[in-house]
Amino acid sequence: MDVLTPAQRQLNMSRIRGRNTKPELLVRSALHAMGFRFRIHVRTLPGSPDLVLRKYNVAIFVNGCFWHGHGCHLSKLPATRTEFWRTKISDTCVRDSRAIQQLHLQGWRVIVLWECSIRAVTPEGLIRTWARLRTAICASKSRLVQIPMLKR
Numbered sequence: 001m002d003v004l005t006p007a008q009r010q011l012n013m014s015r016i017r018g019r020n021t022k023p024e025l026l027v028r029s030a031l032h033a034m035g036f037r038f039r040i041h042v043r044t045l046p047g048s049p050d051l052v053l054r055k056y057n058v059a060i061f062v063n064g065c066f067w068h069g070h071g072c073h074l075s076k077l078p079a080t081r082t083e084f085w086r087t088k089i090s091d092t093c094v095r096d097s098r099a100i101q102q103l104h105l106q107g108w109r110v111i112v113l114w115e116c117s118i119r120a121v122t123p124e125g126l127i128r129t130w131a132r133l134r135t136a137i138c139a140s141k142s143r144l145v146q147i148p149m150l151k152r
């Protein structure tokens with residue numbers, strides 16, 4: 001029996017930081033719509049990638065811009081406890097690049113899909129993001145693709 005309204009559930013999920021966030025759900029439904037098969041939250045791989053497409057040898061991270069220090073307009077540091085956040089986020093960045101390195105060593109290609117390419121974009125922008133994602137999965141030979149391109 002379902003005791004939560006969809007709105008309540010949405011709110012609950014948005015509070016579970018890092019997992020089942022809205023951008024991640026959007027990516028999953030877009031991949032489904034494009035006909036891709038994937039596993040989610042694969043803890044047996046370095047960094048527990050959010051999505052893994054074994055057929056394409058691709059691991060995907062859907063990164064929140066603030067938590068993972070993207071350096072874009074969504075990742076401004078708070079005015080209070082700035083040093084605390086700077087340290088916390090830079091630790092996350094170190095873990096992220098280690099995970100990517102290890103995935104590369106195991107032969108995986110990695111796609112980092114940043115929140116700012118999904119959230120707060122126009123419908124056309126979102127279509128561009130999915131097109132880039134599809135290209136990155138199917139047609140790219142790069143070991144690391146960032147969407148959007150790294151701004152820092």
Ligand SMILES: [Zn+2]
Nearest residue numbers: 065070072116
């Ligand atoms: Zn960003």
